Amino acid sequence: MTTNQSGRPDGEAGGGGGGSPAQDAREERRAGAAATRRGRWTDAAAVLSFALIAFWVTLRFWLNPAHGVRDNRSDQALFEWMLAHGARVVTDFAYPFGSDRMNVPDGVNLMANTSVLSISLPMTPITVLFGPRTAFLVFLTGGMIATATAWYFVLSRVLIGARGPAWLGAGFCAFAPAMVSHANAHPNIVSQFVVPLIVWRTLRLADGGRWLRNGVLLGLVIVWQAFINLEILLMTAIGLGVVVAALALGRPDLRRQARPFLAGLAVAAGLAAALLAYPLYVQFFGPGAYEGLSRLIRGYRTDLAAFTAFARESVAGNPEANRELVKNPTEENGFFGWPLVVLVGAIVWWLRRSPVVLGLAAVGLLFAVLSLGREIQFEGRATGVAGPWAALEDLPILHSVVPTRWALATVPIVGVLLALGADRARRLARDHPAARPQIRFATATVLTMALLPAFPTPLPSARLDPVPEFVTSGAWRPYVTGGRSVVTLPLPDTDYPDPLRWSAATGLDLPLARGYFLGPDTRPRAPEGRIALFTAPPRPTSSFFITIRRTGQVPPVTPLTRVSAVDDLRYWRAGVVVLGPHEHADALRRGMTELTGIRPTYTGGAWVWDVRPLTN
Numbered sequence: 001m002t003t004n005q006s007g008r009p010d011g012e013a014g015g016g017g018g019g020s021p022a023q024d025a026r027e028e029r030r031a032g033a034a035a036t037r038r039g040r041w042t043d044a045a046a047v048l049s050f051a052l053i054a055f056w057v058t059l060r061f062w063l064n065p066a067h068g069v070r071d072n073r074s075d076q077a078l079f080e081w082m083l084a085h086g087a088r089v090v091t092d093f094a095y096p097f098g099s100d101r102m103n104v105p106d107g108v109n110l111m112a113n114t115s116v117l118s119i120s121l122p123m124t125p126i127t128v129l130f131g132p133r134t135a136f137l138v139f140l141t142g143g144m145i146a147t148a149t150a151w152y153f154v155l156s157r158v159l160i161g162a163r164g165p166a167w168l169g170a171g172f173c174a175f176a177p178a179m180v181s182h183a184n185a186h187p188n189i190v191s192q193f194v195v196p197l198i199v200w201r202t203l204r205l206a207d208g209g210r211w212l213r214n215g216v217l218l219g220l221v222i223v224w225q226a227f228i229n230l231e232i233l234l235m236t237a238i239g240l241g242v243v244v245a246a247l248a249l250g251r252p253d254l255r256r257q258a259r260p261f262l263a264g265l266a267v268a269a270g271l272a273a274a275l276l277a278y279p280l281y282v283q284f285f286g287p288g289a290y291e292g293l294s295r296l297i298r299g300y301r302t303d304l305a306a307f308t309a310f311a312r313e314s315v316a317g318n319p320e321a322n323r324e325l326v327k328n329p330t331e332e333n334g335f336f337g338w339p340l341v342v343l344v345g346a347i348v349w350w351l352r353r354s355p356v357v358l359g360l361a362a363v364g365l366l367f368a369v370l371s372l373g374r375e376i377q378f379e380g381r382a383t384g385v386a387g388p389w390a391a392l393e394d395l396p397i398l399h400s401v402v403p404t405r406w407a408l409a410t411v412p413i414v415g416v417l418l419a420l421g422a423d424r425a426r427r428l429a430r431d432h433p434a435a436r437p438q439i440r441f442a443t444a445t446v447l448t449m450a451l452l453p454a455f456p457t458p459l460p461s462a463r464l465d466p467v468p469e470f471v472t473s474g475a476w477r478p479y480v481t482g483g484r485s486v487v488t489l490p491l492p493d494t495d496y497p498d499p500l501r502w503s504a505a506t507g508l509d510l511p512l513a514r515g516y517f518l519g520p521d522t523r524p525r526a527p528e529g530r531i532a533l534f535t536a537p538p539r540p541t542s543s544f545f546i547t548i549r550r551t552g553q554v555p556p557v558t559p560l561t562r563v564s565a566v567d568d569l570r571y572w573r574a575g576v577v578v579l580g581p582h583e584h585a586d587a588l589r590r591g592m593t594e595l596t597g598i599r600p601t602y603t604g605g606a607w608v609w610d611v612r613p614l615t616n
Helices: 021-057 059-063 073-092 124-130 132-159 163-175 177-182 194-206 211-226 230-250 252-285 338-350 355-370 410-431 433-454 498-505 540-551 559-571 585-596
Strands: 067-069 375-378 381-386 461-463 485-489 574-579 601-603 606-610
Touching: 021 059, 021 132, 021 163, 059 067, 059 132, 067 073, 073 124, 073 132, 073 498, 124 132, 132 163, 132 194, 132 410, 132 498, 163 177, 163 410, 194 211, 194 230, 194 252, 211 230, 211 252, 230 252, 230 355, 338 355, 338 410, 338 433, 355 410, 410 433, 485 498, 485 585, 540 559, 540 585, 559 574, 559 585, 574 585, 585 606
Parallel strands: 485 574
Antiparallel strands: 067 461, 375 381, 574 606, 601 606
16 A cells, blocks of 8 residues: 555545545544634633642631631731722722721821732622622632633743643642742732733734734733732733843844834833822822831841742641741742752753743842842851842832742742743654653653642631621721721731721721731831831830730839820720730730720620720
């Protein structure tokens, strides 16, 4: 039997078994339709796998309705409050960029905080119908699913074109150890689903003839990300800039597309600037604006040893081993594990002829070095070696960046490199049929050895104190008429955030004195100027109750402290003081009673002081 030029036996045409051209066309259409169906099933399976992993990570929160994030109760309370604020913007047409429902009478600059309006506004139905805690869990879990899904479609449709490698890279981008660490109540950080859209729309700027449309679409996704997290947007912009520059240098053929690219980029920048001009003005110059973070927070750095260590919430993790490497469980940035670090280095060397790979490697190295902070630390000990960040940390905008989070920005870079490496191995197997089993086995073995130790485990949870019935029943409402506030004991801050959950449960109808938020240090002799504090500047009475909260002991009460307490209650426009469940409840109750001379009543699961006679 002889064969024709197509390699088929003589007398056969196009796989149609000797059929007519019409039959061949029908068979090709059927084959194409079958391939499309298989592709859709593959896509569905990929998204389902992402959902299963996300629910696995947050499993304990869903199974225990009374539980919350064990290692970061403060930020969970804050985001529940922010979700309630977004719902209030929709239902009551509240001002979106600031609020007077916390830190009475000064209010809070929400643009200078993480207001997540891109999420909280569309989630209003969930927040109103099911409450802010459920909305928080949907935000956290859905953010991880959406991030993986967005990366999957951009990788499989735009950057690589193969579903298997795209699934691998997307899964890492969403569930890397650093991302799981931030799932401890940082839903705005794990929700990076807009980042791949920004990458996609930036690459499309080079399409000739559509510079205006592409520029508008890029500008809109930039604005979308700005109202989720500006820190991630900044890092994305820098990373894309380096990769695009590498492509321009390494691919001379792309330089012909510079004109539509730059035109579209100008449109995107102009549109984003126009839409963000007022919100950014409020953030940097409005009431409650601050001038960077404190040197303590800007000292949060990535330990050099953390890159090869395993995160505590991973299969190979050991919480005790990580205590010297990281400030807290929510900032385990890096923690790839040494097998993955070795694999990524090998992929970069293997694909070193690719300008994209070299650009990604350059960005990853830059971000890793910046994350080391102003002084390099190794295994918990300062080395005395200054890092490049020391020259940058005081610059405008950068003085509001936590340096260790530059290591977080390496996660999508590693994810894309993994996808590129897996795709190269796939093509090798396709081009060498005789060695295909060996190539696939080697690829699967290497990936399993590198990624299995970093696979996430469910986040730990802890039972939250229930919101007192005094709050849920609305019994507090008569006390706050005329613009008065609720003062809680202790007053809310980063160590006692429960009152934010109380306020969120009322749809922010309950106005709080003080709170947990970023606001300026307005003290006349502030040691670092108007840097951000994680609550309002201290007042004598707030400091009095902080002492009780920390020690369980009541400080001496003098006539001066009593006068200061009345002054502070008047400053806060207090109508009622409320003490809910607390380990030092007896000392807190005794302290407030001695300060005011008012006997509290116990009602609705809380001790209540009616202080209106004092503040009138």
